[in-house]
Amino acid sequence: MGKSHPWNLNLGRHPSPDEVSFDLERTLSSVVALQTRVPDDAFTAPILGTEREGQGVVISNDGLVLTIGYLVTEAEDIWLIDNHGGAHAAHVVGYDQETGFGLVQALGILNLPAMPLSTSASISAGDSLIVAGQGGREAAINTQIISVREFAGSWEYVLDSAIFTVPAHPRWSGAAVIDQAGHLVGIGSLYIQQAAGDDDEIDGNMIVPIDLLKPILDEIIEYGGRRRAARPWLGMTTAEAENHLVVAGIAEGGPAMRAGVEPGDMVLGVDGEEISGLSTLFRKIWSLGDAGVTVPLTLHRDSQIVSVTIESGARADYLKKPRVN
The missing domain is CATH 2.40.10.10 (Trypsin-like serine proteases)
Structure with a gap:
């Protein structure tokens, strides 16, 4: 600007x-409420829940809606609600892990401006x-x-x-x-x-x-996501606490859990390199290669230094795929 x-x-x-x-009323009419339902056995259900609500924005005249991806990840039912209370069924088009964007497509005519x-x-x-x-x-x-x-x-x-x-x-x-x-x-x-x-x-x-x-x-529209190989994913939630990187949670059945990483572990290094800061940790992991690459971590646990090697995965492989309507 x-x-x-x-x-x-x-x-x-x-x-x-x-x-x-600009025409404020017309512009704001492009924004819809979004309600989704996710199966009880979905990988993301324990963290994000099975009923999710948020917003979305119509970005094309054929009813393509942009939203934030965690609302629609693994969703099997999606409804879009317009400013007049009209409800419209939709389905997931795709989700990008790296940016967090999600796309859904209305199944009928929205009659809303893009x-x-x-x-x-x-x-x-x-x-x-x-x-x-x-x-x-x-x-x-x-x-x-x-x-x-x-x-x-x-x-x-x-x-x-x-x-x-x-x-x-x-x-x-x-x-x-x-x-x-x-x-x-x-x-x-x-x-x-x-x-x-x-x-x-x-x-x-x-x-x-x-x-x-x-x-x-x-x-995303054509393939449901990026075509290139996915980044390595560990299934490990990490928090910064008092200048330390601490494992705050582990995805059930994910790569980090299978390798023996435990909540409370302190991350000291990746592939022999000392690490400080979340972004540095993630960028170093991603620099090792694509999903499937082994990721050596140096951890501090119970006053001891612990070395683990994680066989990384692609996060999308753990998720339920969008249902084609």
Whole structure:
């Protein structure tokens, strides 16, 4: 967004038509609520639950909806709810593990406008955005970017330039993030208490930038995901605590569990290299090769140094595949 003509919104308030240069009602009508049901025996059910709710954004005239992927991973039933209360069945098109984006396709005609995709590379701290859930103006709030920075998630996930907005939207999962042209600049992913990236607790949302979708959109539509080999996945949730990397959880039946990694283990190194920081840990693992590569870890457990070798996997291989309708 250009800096010579700043877009000044009333922060934290619902957007008003006189604050924007586009048709606000039409733009917000592209946002739908999304309800999914996941089988009880799904791999992600113990963590994410079997009934999930969030938002999605219509991005094509044939009813393709972009959302955040954890809402639709392993989903067998999906419903889209528009601003008039209309319910529309949909099915999963695909999910990208690396970005976290998910795509679903309405099974019937939505009669909703598609929101154009913006460019997220040019935005920066201080820019105004609208974060919107389904429900029109009352479900949208004026926000501001507080930081654009690297984000590492404990579930083996890294974004180079995640967008952080304040104040936090109460229905952030899959929410539309809209720029001053009325175009989609990102998708809501998380509620974050340290949105500024420092020690101050400032409630905000982490947004996945839309530019990450563009190179992979056609692949997800045609193949359900990226065609290239998957990154190595360990099935290990890792947390940073007092400058240490601690294993906080293990996926049942996953590679780390089979190799003998235990919750509470402290990760000291990967492939003989000392590691500090979540993003460094994950990037080092991914640098070893594709899914299936062996990953040597050095751990600290019960006052002892423990070496384990994990035969990594592809996370998608553990998930139920989308059901074709």
